[in-house]
Amino acid sequence: MIRILKGDAVSKLDQMHCKRIGQSSYELMETAVQGFIHWFEEQKFTGQEIFIYVGGGNNGGDGLGIARHLQQRNYQVTVVLCFNDEADLSADSKINFDRLPEGVSKISFEDFDFPSKGIFIDAFLGVGLKGKLRDSALPIVDSWNKQQGVKIAVDIPSGLLSEGIAEEKTSVACADYTVTFAFPKLSLLFPENAKVVGELVLVDIGIADSLYQEFESDLFYIQKKDIPERHRRFHRFSHKGDFGRILLIGGSLGKMGAVVLSAKSALRTGAGLVTCQIEESERFIIQASVPEAMVIGEDLKDLDAFDAIGVGPGWGVDNREKKLEFLLKSFSKPMVLDADALNVLSQNPELLSLLPKNSILTPHLGEFERLVGSCVNHLDRMGKASELSKKYQIILVLKGANTLISLPDGRQLFNSTGTHFMATGGAGDVLTGIITAFLGMGYSPENAAICGVFHHGLAGEYAGKIRFQGTIASDIIEQIPRTFEFVENS
Ligand SMILES: NC(=O)C1=CN([C@@H]2O[C@H](COP(=O)(O)OP(=O)(O)OC[C@H]3O[C@@H](n4cnc5c(N)ncnc54)[C@H](OP(=O)(O)O)[C@@H]3O)[C@@H](O)[C@H]2O)[C@H](O)CC1
Numbered sequence: 001m002i003r004i005l006k007g008d009a010v011s012k013l014d015q016m017h018c019k020r021i022g023q024s025s026y027e028l029m030e031t032a033v034q035g036f037i038h039w040f041e042e043q044k045f046t047g048q049e050i051f052i053y054v055g056g057g058n059n060g061g062d063g064l065g066i067a068r069h070l071q072q073r074n075y076q077v078t079v080v081l082c083f084n085d086e087a088d089l090s091a092d093s094k095i096n097f098d099r100l101p102e103g104v105s106k107i108s109f110e111d112f113d114f115p116s117k118g119i120f121i122d123a124f125l126g127v128g129l130k131g132k133l134r135d136s137a138l139p140i141v142d143s144w145n146k147q148q149g150v151k152i153a154v155d156i157p158s159g160l161l162s163e164g165i166a167e168e169k170t171s172v173a174c175a176d177y178t179v180t181f182a183f184p185k186l187s188l189l190f191p192e193n194a195k196v197v198g199e200l201v202l203v204d205i206g207i208a209d210s211l212y213q214e215f216e217s218d219l220f221y222i223q224k225k226d227i228p229e230r231h232r233r234f235h236r237f238s239h240k241g242d243f244g245r246i247l248l249i250g251g252s253l254g255k256m257g258a259v260v261l262s263a264k265s266a267l268r269t270g271a272g273l274v275t276c277q278i279e280e281s282e283r284f285i286i287q288a289s290v291p292e293a294m295v296i297g298e299d300l301k302d303l304d305a306f307d308a309i310g311v312g313p314g315w316g317v318d319n320r321e322k323k324l325e326f327l328l329k330s331f332s333k334p335m336v337l338d339a340d341a342l343n344v345l346s347q348n349p350e351l352l353s354l355l356p357k358n359s360i361l362t363p364h365l366g367e368f369e370r371l372v373g374s375c376v377n378h379l380d381r382m383g384k385a386s387e388l389s390k391k392y393q394i395i396l397v398l399k400g401a402n403t404l405i406s407l408p409d410g411r412q413l414f415n416s417t418g419t420h421f422m423a424t425g426g427a428g429d430v431l432t433g434i435i436t437a438f439l440g441m442g443y444s445p446e447n448a449a450i451c452g453v454f455h456h457g458l459a460g461e462y463a464g465k466i467r468f469q470g471t472i473a474s475d476i477i478e479q480i481p482r483t484f485e486f487v488e489n490s
Pocket residue numbers: 010011014028029032055056057058059060061062090124125126127128129130131132133134137154155156181182205
């Protein structure tokens with residue numbers, strides 16, 4: 001899993017990498033540039049002039065290298081020089097400046113007329129930004145924000161600090177895409193910054209995982225390559241008991257769809273036997289819509305027969321306190337708590353201490369704040385999530401773009417899969433089903449949470465590519481099996 005370092009560790013990381021593998025810092029910049037170009041060409045942006053804003057530091061150096069490569073690929077390229085003097089350029093930027101082909105137009109920012117349209121690349125400021133944007137830089141960012149066209153930030157949007165939050169009053173160059181190098185800078189993962197970051201693309205520049213381990217950080221970014229090793233292997237003699245007996249508790253009058261979605265997604269994840277505990281009067285709904293699932297009434301007392309329990313989807317909060325207390329006292333294995341189970345917990349915080357160790361709580365931001373109180377921003381949220389995980393030895397899955405998993409030992413992991421098309425009713429119930437299924441299959445709670453959020457996000461991406469904004473939770477479920485094929489076979 002890739003470690004997320006502080007922005008000011010980047011230059012040290014680069015130096016160590018270059019020293020270890022005998023590469024120059026210019027060569028590393030070139031690797032970053034080529035990674036950007038590779039992504040850019042895949043996007044098939046066509047027929048428009050490209051304007052690259054370049055600053056005096058290495059972020060600008062990346063921009064100058066990008067200009068050269070794009071011109072060589074027959075794009076019409078203009079670099080907008082956002083520095084005062086060539087002499088101010090960093091050493092590697094100067095090399096790229098001198099290598100600019102004749103065909104690249106150069107214009108200083110002061111003389112730059114607003115084009116009516118184009119593709120804009122922001123290589124003005126990167127992780128070397130210190131503090132608040134200087135007044136001299138404000139017109140550049142303002143001009144950028146007024147341009148019409150596709151906007152791409154190199155490494156990080158200019159004006160955004162690598163651990164910062166773009167509040168209304170801060171000036172940041174907004175992007176449709178941010179192509180970041182080596183590891184995602186923390187601020188690129190904050191929901192508050194979504195509108196300035198756009199779509200996040202990570203470009204590998206060849207820095208070894210082992211090098212990251214020499215830096216202290218409890219923050220990680222989950223990638224596809226981290227998943228197969230966490231999957232449990234089954235064999236030809238495996239029977240449905242091996243794939244887990246799980247119990248899903250939820251649903252209430254008018255909200256039975258939530259349990260239906262959890263049950264179907266658990267089955268599509270591979271759960272061996274799924275039982276739903278619901279109100280007797282609603283039995284028909286489950287039996288008719290998920291024939292593979294079994295149904296039991298609310299009087300069931302023997303929970304030991306189950307490998308994992310997921311509780312909460314559509315459950316309602318009325319008169320649930322005693323039931324939740326009974327569950328927490330009777331089931332000693334980790335369980336999954338979502339939706340109304342979390343709301344019951346918020347209303348009865350004394351129940352938190354009854355949670356079986358390593359239980360997985362999956363709140364969205366609203367449910368989370370009901371649990372811990374209101375949060376100023378994502379940094380504050382991350383801190384409170386970590387405190388809660390450590391205090392009760394539980395795993396918190398804070399849902400959203402780049403879902404955050406907080407582990408009891410203090411590590412915090414950001415997910416890399418997902419799409420805004422998943423912002424639809426029932427998507428959370430699907431996640432509950434997936435994670436409960438993994439727990440039932442004998443995955444460690446940590447692996448169940450990691451694999452759960454990764455597969456869920458990927459299934460959402462697949463569904464979004466077919467259904468776009470018409471994506472519904474059932475579409476996500478349909479795509480779960482494909483995510484296993486992708487993760488295992490590539
Ligand atoms: N491993 C990697 O990820 C690689 C990243 N690369 C790229 O390099 C940049 C970081 O480059 P660096 O030279 O350290 O810094 P920047 O270019 O981001 O920023 C320096 C310029 O910013 C000016 N600055 C600083 N603070 C402010 C401010 N508050 N307001 C306005 N301007 C500011 C600074 O001006 P000075 O006058 O202080 O010098 C510099 O002009 C990284 O983001 C990647 O894009 C490498 O290419 C390869 C490896």
